[in-house]
Amino acid sequence: MSIKKIVGAGSGYFVAIFLALLIVIPFVVMFMGTFREHTDIIRRGPFALPLEWSLENFRRVLFQYNFDLYYINSVLITAPAVIGSLIIALMAAFAFSVMEFPLKRLLLLATISLGVMVAEVFIMIPLFQLMNQLGLVDNLLSVILPSLAMSACFSTLVLRSFFMGLPRELLDSGLVDGASNWQVLWKIYAPIARPAIVTCGALTTVWTWNTYITPLVLIHDPAKAPLPLGLALFQGQYVADVPLIMTGAALTALPPILIYLLFQPRIVWGITQGTIK
Amino acid sequence: MNKGTGRVHKSRRRKSAAIVPYLYIAPTVGSALVFVIYPFLSNFSFSLFQWDGFGAKVFIGLKNFIDLASDERFIRAFQTNLVYFFFTVIVSILLGLAISSLIARGRLRGVRFFQSVYFIPQVVAAIALGTIFRWIYAPLFGVINHFLRIVGLEHLQRPWLGNPETATVAVAIIGTWAWLGFCIIVYVAGIQKIDENLYEASLLDGAKALQQFWYITLPDLRFEVVVTLIMATVHSLGSYIFAVTLVTTGGAYGTRPIALYAYQAAFVEGRVGYASAVVIVLTGIIFGVAGLSMFLLERKE
Incomplete structure (x- = not known):
């Protein structure tokens, strides 16, 4: 036995x-x-250890092949989309959890189900038409706005279920003390929701950072490309050099991996508990 | 006088109170409506027209959908996507169930460590994953071919992504690689919630491990299976497989999935109406799978 x-x-x-x-x-x-050179990979195969731990490839990819620009673009897209979405999602989640109003269930269902389930592929064609009409093609806003909307929908879902678990007295005692709804949200609810906010922030940062199809469709100027699009462009142009391409891939993959390692317990919690509930 | 102003004040306040909730939800609901839901619904109207995206629209009813049925490239993309679906969804779920019952029931230490490793492919951009695997599968100096040479299986070397016999399965296996770990994480979390007494009792009844799995583990995991089924389905048909095929093969050698076909029809060939019809079929498949699995789940409950 x-x-x-x-x-x-x-x-x-x-x-x-x-x-x-x-x-x-x-x-x-x-x-x-x-850390290697292309000729070294040809000579000694893919499994050999680097001859020297040189950051030369990183320097070249960053400064000769525009990855510095791609980084800036990715930050310029991700930061406003994530921060903005967290703010508006907190407001929406608060209203959906503590307020009563007509059409609440319908609006909630529409936001959560369509907003969360609709992937980039499903909207790429009309989104191009819409952004073209708005004059936003080749403008980072054309990537920020849809990412903001999708992130806000996801965070609303998670934050709402978090708020629903809070005791009603929390709201009432705040209101009795003379605070407005607005103050209760930012002074009482938001600080308590910090763990859920961290989960939402980490996940939506990773998703927005990795977004590829929306920029592919809407950003035609290589100088405005975020990292995943830049990485794809890079391979189209310099197919031959394996270490340079791997460096580009590493530069794209590293920030999300670092965020994941930092917030790992919360992210896995968010996935196994948050989305399943 | 006093009374009067009081009433006005009160009613104004009530009116403003009625708007307040909408002000709170307006940014989220509004941006979702404009940038997600409206574009999503626009596909339906686009699909009824012959349209290059810039010139005049010509209404042609359901002709785009009728054409789809006899479009060989679409049918080919559909078949390819079935392979991706099989490897990303079915293989991941079945292998995931088997492995997670081994891990969780064996009460291994360090389950959390394994869980966090298994999740890594989920946070890396599909483009970066595809880039890595392009090297792994590369014909010259590629990782797999080099490995085969080391272990003396040189006759098995081939350009994995560069011929129709292996390309589709090679791309599909990237899906298994990325999703198997995710399935295991979700299933292990589910198995750990199952009452250990159930297993003890079944042991007394003389149940074998396989029977325990079939009669205790599997029924209790049906919810988790549906969740992974829906998420992996969305990825095996949507943005994930799109990015991976685009960066590994560009859709050549019969590896093009439906989503990439829609993109190329719209943005390369300028057939926007037709491509919208393709997207609608794609959406229909995903919502169909999701709806059917949720329906089966509800009926079981």
Whole structure:
């Protein structure tokens, strides 16, 4: 019996570790590649350790191949979309959880279901037409606004379920003390919701950072491309040099991975608990 | 006089109170309406026209949809997408169920560590994942071909993304790689909530591990399975597979999924009305899968 259990745990470990390696190896190969030279990869294969830990590839990709611009563009898109969406989602979640008003259920359902379920692919064609009419093609706003809307819908969903779990007295006692709804939201509800806000902020930052189809359709000027689009453009132009391309991929992948590692328990919580509920 | 102003004040206040909730939700609901829901619904009207996106629209009713049925490129994209769906959704769910029951029931230490590793592919841009795998599958100096040479299986070397026999499955496996870990995370969290006594009791009844899985684990995980099914389906048909195929093969060698076909029809060939019809079919498939699985779940409950 106990031998059986040990064998069971052993095979469990074996499978778990094997899978972890399968998932990690592509990233390790990528990071190792960033420190090498193309000729070295040809000579010694993809698994050899770098000859020297030089950041030369990073310097070249960042400053010779425009990734510095792509970084700035990605920050200029992600920061306003995420911060703006958190602010307006807090307001919406507050109203949807503590206020009563006509059409509440319908509006809630429309925002949450369509706003959360509609992916970029489903709206790329009309979105181009809309932004073209608004004169926003090649303007970062054309990427910021849809990202802001989708992020706000997702955060409204998560924050609302968080607010619904708070005791009603919290609101009433605030109102009795003479605070307005507005003050209760920002002075009482928002500070309590910090863990949920962190989860929403981290997830929507990662999603907005990784957004690709909207910029592909709406940003035609390479100088205005965010990182994923820039990475795709880069490969179209300089296909031959593996280490340079891996460096571009690493530069694109690193910020979300760092955010994930920083907020990891909250993100996994948000995924396993938040979205499932 | 006093009374009068009091009443005016009161009614004005009530009026403003009635608007207040709408002011709170206006930015979120408004931006969702303008930048997500309105564009989404516009697909339906676009699909009824022959239109290049700039010139005059010609109303042609359902002709775009009728043409789709006999469009060989669309049918090909549909078949390709079935392969992606199979590997990203079905294989991930089945393997995920098997592996997670091994991990969670074995009461391994460090489950949290494994969970956090398995989630990493979810946070990296699909374009970056595709970029890495382009090198892994590369014909010369690629990771897999190099590995095959080391272990003496040189005869298996081939340009994985560069021929119709292997390209679609090679791209599809990236989907399994990215989604299997996610499924396991969700299932392990679900299994850990199951009452251990159920397993103990079934042991007394002489149940084998497989029976335990079939009669205890699986029924309790049906909700988690539906969640992963819907999310993986959206990705196997939507933005994720779009970016991965575009960066790995550009849609060549029969790897083009429906979403990439819609993009190329609209933005390369200038057939905006037709491409909108493609998007609607795509949306229909996704909502169909989601609706059907939710319906089955509800009926079970």
